[in-house]
Amino acid sequence: MLSQFSGKTAVLTGAASGFGLEVARIAAARGMNLVLVDVQQDALAQAEAELVATGVQVMARRVDVSNATAMDTLAADVVDRFGAPHFVFNNAGVGSAGLVWEHAVADWEWVLGVNVWGVVHGVRCFTPHMLAAAKADPAWQGHIVNTASMAGLLTAPNMGVYNVSKHAVVALSETLYQDLSLVTVQVGASVLCPYFVPTGISQSHRNRPAELAAAERPTQSQLIGQAMSDKAVNSGKVSAAEVAQMVFDAIEANRFYIYSHPQALGNVSQRMEALVAARNPPDPFAERPDVGAKLRAALQA
Numbered sequence: 001m002l003s004q005f006s007g008k009t010a011v012l013t014g015a016a017s018g019f020g021l022e023v024a025r026i027a028a029a030r031g032m033n034l035v036l037v038d039v040q041q042d043a044l045a046q047a048e049a050e051l052v053a054t055g056v057q058v059m060a061r062r063v064d065v066s067n068a069t070a071m072d073t074l075a076a077d078v079v080d081r082f083g084a085p086h087f088v089f090n091n092a093g094v095g096s097a098g099l100v101w102e103h104a105v106a107d108w109e110w111v112l113g114v115n116v117w118g119v120v121h122g123v124r125c126f127t128p129h130m131l132a133a134a135k136a137d138p139a140w141q142g143h144i145v146n147t148a149s150m151a152g153l154l155t156a157p158n159m160g161v162y163n164v165s166k167h168a169v170v171a172l173s174e175t176l177y178q179d180l181s182l183v184t185v186q187v188g189a190s191v192l193c194p195y196f197v198p199t200g201i202s203q204s205h206r207n208r209p210a211e212l213a214a215a216e217r218p219t220q221s222q223l224i225g226q227a228m229s230d231k232a233v234n235s236g237k238v239s240a241a242e243v244a245q246m247v248f249d250a251i252e253a254n255r256f257y258i259y260s261h262p263q264a265l266g267n268v269s270q271r272m273e274a275l276v277a278a279r280n281p282p283d284p285f286a287e288r289p290d291v292g293a294k295l296r297a298a299l300q301a
Contacts, residue, residue: 002086002087002141002142002143002188002251002252003141003252004141005027005030005031005032005086005087006030006031006032007031007032007033008032008033008086008087009032009033009034009035009078009082009083009084009085009086009087010023010024010027010032010033010034010035010085010086010087010088010089011035011037011078011085011087011088011089011122011126012024012027012034012035012036012037012089012091013037013038013063013065013089013090013091013092013118013122014037014038014065014091014092014093014147015034015036015037015038015044015047015060015089015091016036016038016040016043016044016046016047017038017040017043017047017199018091018197018199018240019091019147019192019194019197019199019240019243019244019247020036020038020089020091020092021047021240022240022241022243022244023089023091023244023247023248024036024047024051025051025241025244026244026245026247026248027056027087028051028054028056029054030248031056032056032086032087033056033057033058033059033082034051034056034057034058034059035058035059035060035061035074035078035082035085036048036051036058036059036060036061037060037061037062037063037065037074037092038062038063038092039062039063039064039065039092041062044060044062045060047060048060057082059077059078059081059082061074061077065090065092065114065117065118065121065122066113066114066117066118066121067121068117068121071121071122071124071125072121072125074125075125075126075129078126079129083133084126084129084130084132084133084140084142085126085129085130085142086130086140086141086142086143087142087143087144087145087251088122088123088126088127088130088142088143088144088145089145089147089247090118090119090122090123090144090145090146090147091145091146091147091192092114092118092147093114093115093118093147093149093165094110094111094114094115095162095229096111096159096161096162096165097158097159097162097221097222097224097225097226097228097229098158098159098160098161098218098219098221098222098225099158099160099219099221099222099299100160100161102219102221102222103160103161107161108161111161111162111165112161112164112165112168115162115165115166115168115169116165116168116169116172119146119147119169119172119173120172122144122146123144123146123172123176126144127144127176127180127187130142130144130187131183131184131187134184134186134187135184138186140186141186141187142186142187142188143187143188143189143190143251143254144176144187144188144189144190145189145190145191145192145247145250145251145258146169146172146173146176146189146190146191146192147169147191147192147194148166148167148169148170148173148191148192148193149162149166149169149193149194149195150193150194150195150259150261150264150268151163151166151167152166152167152168152169152170152191152193153167153170153193153268153271154264154267154268154271154284155271155281155284156284157284157295158221158224158225158228158295158299159225159229169191170191170193173189173190173191173256174191174256176189177189177190177256188251188254189256190247190250190251190255190256190257190258191256191257191258192243192246192247192258192260193257193258193259193260194238194243194259194260194261195238195259195260195261195264196233196261197233197238197239197240197243197260199233199240220298220299220301221299224295224298224299228295238260238261242260243258243260246258246260267282267284270282
């Protein structure tokens with residue numbers, strides 16, 4: 001939907017690392033004003049300095065995206081300075097692993113707060129401004145991209161909290177796409193579903209609230225899940241920069257689904273076929289039975 005970028009404004013959450021930072025770099029190269037949002041102050045300051053040096057206008061804010069009031073304030077400040085943003089990248093996210101019944105309530109609240117409520121607030125706070133700008137100017141164009149995951153299309157074991165959060169983002173994004181199509185052709189939407197890409201997602205505990213870290217010790221399943229996540233993410237062959245380019249390609253083509261690893265869609269097809277046929281969920285380790293055997297052995301030890 002959005003085809004011209006110079007002089008336009010991009011709001012990016014989770015902007016200090018990973019996909020957020022790489023998308024911000026491309027946006028800067030295309031001459032966009034940048035609103036960088038992150039919860040990690042040192043990384044945010046470093047990203048701000050790098051992008052200010054490119055010559056574009058930058059607003060950097062430390063914001064907890066799960067906080068409704070903070071996001072309301074952010075949106076008001078963005079509109080005051082730049083007007084309605086043309087590109088909103090609801091990208092902030094945290095990872096989580098472990099057997100689904102072993103997570104404390106506070107852990108559920110943290111993961112869903114960032115991964116789901118962060119996207120909800122990004123949509124809730126910025127979409128009305130974008131629609132108002134589109135109504136006032138028939139030439140105005142905008143686009144919203146929400147970061148989900150292949151975990152939003154699959155149900156891999158030992159990562160239930162994360163799966164739940166990312167399935168919610170896919171559902172929210174698909175509904176956003178449908179809702180926008182009812183009221184405008186000037187604002188588009190996409191969902192990013194990356195697979196294993198080397199980013200900071202496997203080290204999300206660096207931003208875990210101190211009270212959570214102090215209140216509980218990780219279970220065996222959580223430790224195993226963390227180790228598996230570290231290995232899978234760090235061995236990814238597709239870079240965050242490549243995924244960032246995919247995001248811009250999708251925006252320009254008005255393409256909704258953005259996949260970093262289309263080859264993983266075979267597993268999605270199997271899940272969907274089982275769902276339609278009312279069969280039990282397929283074996284997630286059918287292609288790698290050795291991995292499944294090791295995980296079962298470790299959890300049953």
